[in-house]
Amino acid sequence: GENVEQHPSTLSVQEGDSAVIKCTYSDSASNYFPWYKQELGKRPQLIIDIRSNVGEKKDQRIAVTLNKTAKHFSLHITETQPEDSAVYFCAPEGNTGFQKLVFGTGTRLLVSP
Amino acid sequence: DAGVIQSPRHEVTEMGQEVTLRCKPISGHDYLFWYRQTMMRGLELLIYFNNNVPIDDSGMPEDRFSAKMPNASFSTLKIQPSEPRDSAVYFCASSLNSDNTEAFFGQGTRLTVV
Numbered sequence: 001g002e003n004v005e006q007h008p009s010t011l012s013v014q015e016g017d018s019a020v021i022k023c024t025y026s027d028s029a030s031n032y033f034p035w036y037k038q039e040l041g042k043r044p045q046l047i048i049d050i051r052s053n054v055g056e057k058k059d060q061r062i063a064v065t066l067n068k069t070a071k072h073f074s075l076h077i078t079e080t081q082p083e084d085s086a087v088y089f090c091a092p093e094g095n096t097g098f099q100k101l102v103f104g105t106g107t108r109l110l111v112s113p
Numbered sequence: 114d115a116g117v118i119q120s121p122r123h124e125v126t127e128m129g130q131e132v133t134l135r136c137k138p139i140s141g142h143d144y145l146f147w148y149r150q151t152m153m154r155g156l157e158l159l160i161y162f163n164n165n166v167p168i169d170d171s172g173m174p175e176d177r178f179s180a181k182m183p184n185a186s187f188s189t190l191k192i193q194p195s196e197p198r199d200s201a202v203y204f205c206a207s208s209l210n211s212d213n214t215e216a217f218f219g220q221g222t223r224l225t226v227v
Contacts, residue, residue: 032214043204043218044156089156091216098168099144099214101206103156 002027006090006104013080014112021107023090024072032093033066033073036103039086044103047088048075080111119205119219126226131193134222136205137186146216147180147190148204156204162188195226 003026013019023033034049050057050064050073057064063076073092077084090104118137126132138145146161160170165182173180177196182188192199202223206216 034215036216043220044206044216045218046215049215093214097211098163099208099211100158100161100169101144101146101208101214101216102158103148106155 002030002092002094002100002102004090004092004102004104006088006107008107009105010108010110012110012112015080015082017080017111019077019080019084019109019111021075021088021090021109022072023074023092023104025090025092026071027092027094028068028071029094030071030092033064034091034093035062035064035075036089036091037086038089038106044089077109080109082111082113085109085111117205117207117217117219119203119222121222122220123223124225126195126224128196128226129194130226131191132195132199132224132226134190134203134205134224136188136190136219138188138205138207139209139217140186141209142207142217143210144208144216145182145188146206146208147188148206150202150204150221151200159190192224195224197226200225 005024007022031052036044037047038044061078066073087106120135147159149157159172160180162182180190202221204221206218208216
């Protein structure tokens with residue numbers, strides 16, 4: 001099965017700084033790379049995703065970059081705000097014909113005012 | 114659509130009792146997933162269904178856990194007998210199909226086994 005690791009496990013930044021979270025996966029057939037955000041006490045929600053035919057995707061302050069050769073993809077958040085504080089999960093998907101949604105270990109981001 | 118609906122929101126039960134968690138996916142979604150979330154183990158995939166058929170139950174921790182999906186609009190996760198280490202938040206999620214893979218989560222059921 002897919003081995004998924006995230007780094008770092010915890011990240012503390014000052015408001016306005018940038019944050020980068022990296023997700024490493026093992027299945028070279030993975031072709032879909034989403035990031036989910038879970039605020040404290042809430043459910044996970046998709047914030048951005050990318051497919052394997054694209055190297056980078058941006059949506060306002062967040063972006064995802066993909067390196068298929070090295071089997072990792074990263075979440076970039078610029079101009080961080082306190083409301084970005086949450087746990088972020090990656091969930092790379094293989095190409096098995098079925099969608100098996102396995103989440104990474106999670107990264108707790110804390111943005112201090 | 115009201116989104117994925119889980120019940121109950123909170124459940125407190127005594128060790129040894131049977132617990133049943135319920136989930137109503139978004140109408141028209143082909144996939145349904147059950148997850149368990151704890152601080153120690155993160156967000157674990159327990160089992161998932163495609164068109165009501167269980168595809169992969171390798172994440173189910175032991176025989177005390179079972180899941181069913183009798184129709185497209187309802188699924189249950191049962192724990193019998195329950196143990197204190199089963200205490201966690203259990204999420205149900207659904208997604209449309211293999212081409213539209215965004216997962217929509219329910220609000221979760223917080224289970225406490227005492």
